[in-house]
Amino acid sequence: MSKLLFLLGDQLSRTGPWFDQLNPKTDHILLAEVSHESTKVTSNKVRTTLFLSAMRHFAADLEQKNYRVRYIELDDPNNTQTLEGELQRAIDELSPDEIHIVRPGEDSIRKQLLTFNPIEHEDTHFFTTPADFADHARGRKQLRMEYFYREQRKITGYLMGEDGKPTGGKWNYDHENRSSFDKHGPGLIPPPKIFPPNQITKDIINLVETTFPNHPGDLSTFHWPVTPDQAQQALDDFITNRLPLYGQYQDAMWTDSPWLYHSLISSSLNLKLLDPRDVCLAAIKAYQDGLVPLSATEGFVRQILGWREYVRGLYWLKMPDYLNLNALNAQNDLPKCYWTGKTEFTCLSQAINQTLKFGYAHHIQRLMVTGLFAMMYGVHPKQIHEWYLATYFDAIEWVELPNTTGMSQWADGGIMASKPYAATGKYIQRMSNYCNECPRNPSHRTGPQACPFTTFYWDFLLQHRQTFSTNQRMSLQLRNLDRLEPQEINDIQEEANRFRKTI
Ligand SMILES: Cc1cc2nc3c(=O)[nH]c(=O)nc-3n(C[C@H](O)[C@H](O)[C@H](O)COP(=O)(O)OP(=O)(O)OC[C@H]3O[C@@H](n4cnc5c(N)ncnc54)[C@H](O)[C@@H]3O)c2cc1C
Ligand code: SF4
CATH class of the missing domain: 1.25.40.80 (Serine Threonine Protein Phosphatase 5, Tetratricopeptide repeat)
Structure with missing residues (x-):
């Protein structure tokens, strides 16, 4: 009875219980670098490099433990460049009696792999199932x-x-x-511990630069942990410092x-x-x-x-319904600056450029700068979801989608958060020095110094007044709307429209 275990790029556990069921003499482990996973959304080169380098280090560890690893490199001429294509090829060539998978982190991938009738293991690297x-x-x-x-x-x-x-x-x-x-x-x-690329990572950097030359990301500063040992060092350093x-x-x-x-x-x-x-x-x-x-x-x-x-x-x-939720009926396209980083607004410029370069921004930058802006601008939830999935070094759909669609965009209508994270530029002023270096002023909602966060905040409340009228937690914010004169409302809406045309 021969087995084929197909592990994905985010399933690099060295201790998963699925290994107990393998006989290293007769069974195979399949790992495949496929371009589809980097192009279905335009994946940041940092993210792709991290995954592929970590996969190659993992494969080397498995081989050292004498497992039979079928490792498909990205530039292998026979590579079908899709996960299901590589699984099919492995089945055709190895004729295993049993196929094993670990629950993937993305619903659509899981559904595709389940069509091969595998034995599916629960991922034990979580507290809960x-x-x-x-x-x-x-x-x-x-x-x-x-x-x-x-x-x-x-x-x-x-x-x-x-x-x-x-x-x-x-x-x-x-x-x-x-x-x-x-x-x-x-x-x-104390700066975080960083891990300069070894030869395996350098090879991947070259491969990624040539395969995805137009994707965002700066690989000259790549320093993320790619092995359990490095990850442990990064954790120890964080806890101490x-x-x-x-x-x-x-x-x-x-x-x-x-x-x-x-x-x-x-x-x-x-x-x-x-x-x-x-x-x-x-x-x-x-x-x-x-x-x-x-x-x-x-x-x-x-x-x-x-x-x-x-x-x-x-x-x-x-899932799968969560992917299509749009409770606020947001229909606008994602502003171009999310991909170029070119914007006069300091907060957006800081959060976006750092993301495009390193694949990293911390939680409040994701939630209260890029996320908040997209929600109040009225970006279609799928477009902003795809941006987060593409640009962050840690993005996998199970974690990215609820954070984006639910927490940051309120597109799930309150399943995750009882009210939207709507705020003026004053929040950003309170939590950062961004506004000191910005040509705009967070106290201004209209006029030459208008801050788009502040303008969009009022415009957002005006647009969705009806939706939130029965939400107790929004009552204070909505009451403030009643203080606005008709002329002020008109000016806010005009300013918001101007911003939507120019940003
Ligand atoms: C719009 C949006 C999109 C996000 N997309 C992702 C994503 O694709 N991948 C991802 O791992 N996290 C995502 N997050 C959650 C969070 O922002 C990141 O986990 C965190 O910024 C990672 O940096 P850190 O390791 O320095 O986190 P720290 O601030 O040091 O937090 C420690 C750890 O807690 C966990 N964590 C913290 N907040 C969350 C959260 N809301 N959801 C899940 N785990 C959390 C992470 O594992 C993180 O490493 C997203 C948040 C928002 C608002
Ligand atoms: S003034 Fe507005 S746009 Fe400028 S940094 Fe502050 S919040 Fe951002």
Whole structure:
């Protein structure tokens, strides 16, 4: 009985239980670099390089353990350049009795692979399975992250006292985690650990540069972890040097400071170079050793045990319909500056250029700069979803789609967030120094110094007043609309239309 295990570029676990079922003498593991995965959305060269380099390092590890690896390189002349094409070719050539897969991170890929009648393994690199989340969701009117997270805290025992109460007496220290930097800025933050490319990565960089020359991304600065050992070093470095202030400055932004106190481990978690249990336990140990305050530890654990698991659960619960949701009927095209980085607005310029260059922006830049702008501009949710999926180094549909469509665009009509993250430029002014360096003024909604965030905020409320009229959490924001004179409304709408034509 021979087996063929097909592993994808984000399934690089060295310890998955699926290996227990393989006989290295008779069974094969298939890994395939296919261009379709980089072109179905115009994938950032950083993202493609990261995946392919991590895959080649993984294959080398497997070969060292004497597994029989069928590795298809991107420039192999026989490569069909699609996942299903490569699986079919492997079946034709190896005639396995059984095909094995691990649940893919994208619904459409999963459906394609299931047509081969494989044995599907659940991905064990998460705390929960889609079935666990479906159990949690059953009978609930609302699926708020906070309740799911508390349940997970109780199940794992993470940051829980022996009395069954949360450590420190509170579930959530979010209100302590919203500081911005003072006028002196972030100062000297220990820089993240970086990993200069070895020969394998250099070969991939050349391959990616020649295969996808017009895709965004700057590979001259490529430094992301591509092996479990590097990912562990990056995690250790974060816990020692940046976790203590992570919580406090989690939402802060500053010009030309892409990393700040963030962990930069999302790609390592998503490619399964790190296990989320090890990550949370390392942070909890640092707290128990007195090295990190509870608020920072809880804030970090909440992102991984809470948000990360919650968005995955939601994705599998709601797909495929979630992909087509458009609760606010947004129909505009994505402004060109999202692909070129050319814009006079400092906040957008900072978040977009850093994304195009490194494939990275932190959560608040994604949510409250590029995401917020797209929502208030009225970008069609599919277009903004494809931009996030293409440009970020950590993007895989299960995690990207709910964050974009649900959290940032409110296109799911409130499944994920009880109200849209709508705000004026004042929010960005409070959390960053961007506005100091911008020709616009966040207090102006019309006129030569009008800030597009502020203009679009009022325009957004005017457009969707009816939709939100029964939403209690929007009542204060909507009441402010009643104070506007007809002439002010007219001016705001004209300014918003001007911005839509020129941005
Ligand atoms: C519009 C939008 C799109 C996003 N797309 C992605 C994506 O494609 N891939 C991705 O991994 N994350 C995505 N996120 C979530 C989050 O922004 C990133 O996980 C985070 O910025 C990664 O950087 P970091 O590792 O330095 O995170 P840190 O701030 O250090 O957080 C620690 C870890 O917590 C997890 N995490 C934090 N917030 C979230 C969240 N909302 N959802 C899931 N995990 C979370 C990540 O694994 C992250 O590595 C998106 C958020 C938004 C608003
Ligand atoms: S003034 Fe407006 S556009 Fe300029 S940086 Fe501030 S929020 Fe962004």
